[in-house]
Amino acid sequence: MDKLQMQSKDLTCEKFAKLAELFPHAITETITGYDEDNDSRGVWKPTDASAQAGHGTPSQFYELTSPSGRVFNPPNGRCWVYTSERMQEMIDDNRIWFGSDGNSSPAIKRFLSEVKQGVASQTIWKYEDVGHNQEVKVEFGDGYLTACFGKVTGEIITEIAKGKPYFSVFRDGGFENDSAFVNAEQIFQIYSPETERRVL
Secondary structure: OOEEOOOOOOOOHHHHHHHHHHOOOOOEEEOOOEOOOOOOOOOEEEEEOEEEHHHOOHHHOOOEEOOOOOEEOOOOOEEEOOOHHHHHHHHHOOOEEOOOOOOOOOEEEEEHHHOOOEEEOOEEOOHHHHOOOOOOEEEEOOOOEEEEOOOEOHHHHHHHHHOOOOEEEEOHHHEOOHHHHHHHHHHHHHHOOOOEEEEO
């Protein structure tokens, strides 16, 4: 079953509400946070400072010493998200949180001012609502979102762009040829430059 996750660099409350209206069964998440240390960058949320070890480089496996002097190693099977040098830069910039007493496991501070305001989660699109992947174009909410899963030609791209949807989604393998793929950006720049475009 196909799944789609969409994010936008300009997802205002109004636009987010419109997407939630179009997909009432989707779970939505709004990023919230706190500011225990009165950081001048505002509200933030702590996130994991480690990553899966299988994706790490040797420079991401090291002992990390907090400003209070406590030494941390990445959890088993994990490595640090950053190299030692980059981690120190993040600590110096007050972007790593060791808890209010400075002795807790490190966390990356994600500032609300630096991240998207809302994120639409993955959602299941039922056949009776959207058809199947062989159909070329499906529109939602009076053209607010247009998705193309079949063969995409220059004519189809032009038709979609003239409709000025807020979101437009294309299947990577659906473009008729390389020319149609390259021309898609130019066509949208002419007819609807504000449309958020994604190729999956």
